[in-house]
Amino acid sequence: MDANTWDEIFRLLAAAGAGMAIGVNREMQGKPLGIRTLALVAVGTALATMTAIDFRGLDEHPDALSRVVQGVLQGVLTGIGFIGAGVVLRDKESGTVHGLTTAASVWVTAALGIACALAAWHLVVIGVVLTLVxxxxxxxxxSKLFPGDDAPNGSSNR
Incomplete structure (x- = not known):
């Protein structure tokens, strides 16, 4: 295997690692999405991004390549919202919403997958650390500021 192939493997492994790190937190919190799901989200977005930036035949047409990459990224980030939407629940009687933080973590994990694909390593590290914080x-x-209530407005965002 050549150096380029090893670089691509590393990018996909890094994406999986970023997703797994966030997934561990979600698992520890007993949330519906965990290690495997978020690792797959990150790997999938990294793979889609890497495929778009490696689109053969458009190397000599940067404007066309740019439109392809933009379209793929836009589609992936929009589509990933459907996975996140699957964990959001609203209780009409109590007026609470559950799962928003988990849904947001799916979206952030997808963005981290894109950053891994683009080898923006400083953003990956900052993004994973900041997300976990x-x-x-x-x-x-x-929990300390609003004991007995998940959020200031009375609706849970976790």
Missing amino acids: VLAGLGWLE
Whole structure:
């Protein structure tokens, strides 16, 4: 295998690792999406992105390649919302919403997969760390600031 193939393998493995890291947090919180799902989301978005940026025949046409990449990224990030929507539940009687944070973590994981595909390693590291701080640290802060209530407005966003 050549250096380019190893680089592509590393990008996909990094995407899987980023998804798994966020998935561990979701599993620990007992949320409906976990390690495998978020790893697959990250790998899938990385794979779609890498396929778009490696589109053969458009290398000499940067404007056309740019439109292809934009279209793929736009489609992936829009489509990933459907997975996230599957975990959002609204209780009409109590007026609460559950699963928004998990849905947001799906979307962030997809964005991290894209960053891995583009080898934006500083963004991957910052994104994973910041996501885990938000999921773990701010959850703890919310519980201290708003005991007995999942969010200030009375609706759960987890």
